[in-house]
Amino acid sequence: MSEVPDAAPSPEAADPVYDWDAYGFDTRQVHAGEFDEPAYGARTAPIYLSAAFRFDSFDEATRRFGGEDLGHIYSRNLNPTNGVAERRIASLERGTGAIVVASGQAAITAAVLGLVGAGERFVSTASIYSGTRILFGRTFARFGVDVDYVWDPGDEAEWEAAIGPDTKAIFTETIPNPKNDVVDIPAVVRIARRHGIPVIVDNTIATPYLSRPLEDGANVVVHSGTKFLTGHGAAISGIIVDGGNFDWANAGRAYPGITEPAAPGKPSILEVHGRRALELYLRGGIVNDLGPALSPVHAFLLQQGIETLSLRMERHLDNAVAVARHLAQHPAVVDVDYAGLPGHPLHGVAERAYGGRSGSVFAVTVRGGRAGAEVFVDSLRVISRMTNIGDVRSMALHPATTTHLTFSQELRDRLGIADGLVRLSIGIETVADLLGDLDQALEAVERRFPASEEDR
Ligand SMILES: Cc1ncc(COP(=O)(O)O)c(C=O)c1O
Numbered sequence: 001m002s003e004v005p006d007a008a009p010s011p012e013a014a015d016p017v018y019d020w021d022a023y024g025f026d027t028r029q030v031h032a033g034e035f036d037e038p039a040y041g042a043r044t045a046p047i048y049l050s051a052a053f054r055f056d057s058f059d060e061a062t063r064r065f066g067g068e069d070l071g072h073i074y075s076r077n078l079n080p081t082n083g084v085a086e087r088r089i090a091s092l093e094r095g096t097g098a099i100v101v102a103s104g105q106a107a108i109t110a111a112v113l114g115l116v117g118a119g120e121r122f123v124s125t126a127s128i129y130s131g132t133r134i135l136f137g138r139t140f141a142r143f144g145v146d147v148d149y150v151w152d153p154g155d156e157a158e159w160e161a162a163i164g165p166d167t168k169a170i171f172t173e174t175i176p177n178p179k180n181d182v183v184d185i186p187a188v189v190r191i192a193r194r195h196g197i198p199v200i201v202d203n204t205i206a207t208p209y210l211s212r213p214l215e216d217g218a219n220v221v222v223h224s225g226t227k228f229l230t231g232h233g234a235a236i237s238g239i240i241v242d243g244g245n246f247d248w249a250n251a252g253r254a255y256p257g258i259t260e261p262a263a264p265g266k267p268s269i270l271e272v273h274g275r276r277a278l279e280l281y282l283r284g285g286i287v288n289d290l291g292p293a294l295s296p297v298h299a300f301l302l303q304q305g306i307e308t309l310s311l312r313m314e315r316h317l318d319n320a321v322a323v324a325r326h327l328a329q330h331p332a333v334v335d336v337d338y339a340g341l342p343g344h345p346l347h348g349v350a351e352r353a354y355g356g357r358s359g360s361v362f363a364v365t366v367r368g369g370r371a372g373a374e375v376f377v378d379s380l381r382v383i384s385r386m387t388n389i390g391d392v393r394s395m396a397l398h399p400a401t402t403t404h405l406t407f408s409q410e411l412r413d414r415l416g417i418a419d420g421l422v423r424l425s426i427g428i429e430t431v432a433d434l435l436g437d438l439d440q441a442l443e444a445v446e447r448r449f450p451a452s453e454e455d456r
Contacts, residue, residue, distance in 0.1 A: 020091060025209070030307050033087025045084040047300045051075050067262065067272065067284065077288040081296035085303040089229070089239050092208040093221050096244030097279035099287055100237060100299055104204060104224025106292035107238030108132055111200050111222050114278065114286045115169040115255060118144030123162045124171040126151045127181050127415060129202070130403040153183050159191045168253055170199045174206035174213060177389060178399055178423035179416050180362040182339045184349045189217035196251045205359045205389070209313040214243040220278065227390025230305035231312055235298040240282060244275035257281050312392065315428040320360035322431050323424065323438065327364050331451060332442040334420060335365040360426040361389045366442065368449035370419040373398050375448050377422060379441035382433050389425035394434055397423045
């Protein structure tokens with residue numbers, strides 16, 4: 001075995017593909033963003049555990065710090081391993097670039113704070129991940145960044161009332177949890193365009209396999225990479241994807257970090273970088289300043305997880321549909337919040353956007369209220385009692401006493417978080433094993449809360 005790097009390839013051999021953009025989704029999830037490792041020909045992304053990178057010269061250091069050369073400086077804003085995950089997810093979402101960060105929360109923070117400053121506002125749909133709602137209401141409020149909620153995203157009058165002259169962004173999710181109350185992204189984009197406001201979409205639960213909000217006209221996509229993208233519940237990460245499709249200069253609202261001189265006497269980031277302006281502003285500005293850098297080890301796990309995204313999603317979705325249908329006809333079940341089911345108020349949106357497979361995170365409400373939910377959750381044996389979603393493993397959680405514990409009863413009621421409601425994240429196990437586990441847990445509920453005469 002040679003200890004020296006491989007010799008140069010034979011001149012007759014074809015070059016590998018370097019630009020994967022024209023290839024299919026499954027091909028891009030495996031290859032997009034990869035680069036040749038010249039020393040040994042390693043075929044998976046090397047993990048570059050290097051905090052900083054050597055400059056070839058005095059002059060190169062200045063050009064990199066000045067932004068004329070976009071090469072590596074320091075892993076808080078760019079690392080070669082992280083770059084593979086960034087180019088891969090940008091390709092799948094059809095964005096102009098992406099930035100990986102330490103968590104989904106960090107991605108949302110950087111994306112919103114990049115556009116909305118102290119004394120300004122943004123509008124969000126009300127049904128969003130509970131941690132995001134807490135971030136907006138607690139930490140953003142302390143920064144002077146305020147949110148206005150739209151409770152019914154299908155009600156244009158509500159949007160019009162919420163959007164004011166200081167509204168600098170719209171935030172929403174493709175498939176919110178736990179209620180699975182899917183959002184019609186093209187409809188939100190139409191409203192945003194009327195006002196010239198950029199739309200940020202959290203696409204964590206749909207993933208780019210099911211939904212590509214940038215193709216629907218949204219401008220920024222964020223992800224918790226912790227979930228379906230990494231896929232195996234091993235590492236926390238987040239991603240911001242720049243759609244490169246917002247006209248920052250002519251929006252009619254000010255985005256000074258992008259359009260004003262980057263430093264005294266220098267051009268703006270928009271003038272220098274055009275369609276990549278938001279990405280480079282966030283990378284060199286907000287993300288670099290706040291510092292939620294992703295470890296290259298976690299970036300490796302993220303890009304490797306993405307390689308099997310479509311395969312896992314197919315199983316997640318098929319299992320979720322089977323579980324939702326099964327639960328919906330069970331006598332111990334009061335309600336199933338799955339927009340893929342006919343009869344759900346948002347079934348039309350789920351059909352149009354997702355062919356009826358509205359993700360694999362949804363809620364079931366069991367008989368017996370809080371006590372019924374406790375019996376149900378404590379009886380599960382295959383499905384794990386835990387927070388997190390989008391893992392290959394199936395998981396169950398009681399939102400009212402965990403993720404939504406700090407919410408007032410009034411807010412929980414308004415969000416539809418009933419006492420008997422349990423969130424399910426359906427994994428890729430054998431579906432019969434999941435149905436069997438749910439059935440035995442529901443039998444325990446029935447034993448404890450027998451059907452009344454009216455129920456029969
Ligand atoms: C839809 C959604 N967005 C963002 C987050 C936050 O991601 P992270 O836990 O990676 O910070 C979560 C976490 O559950 C989520 O479900």
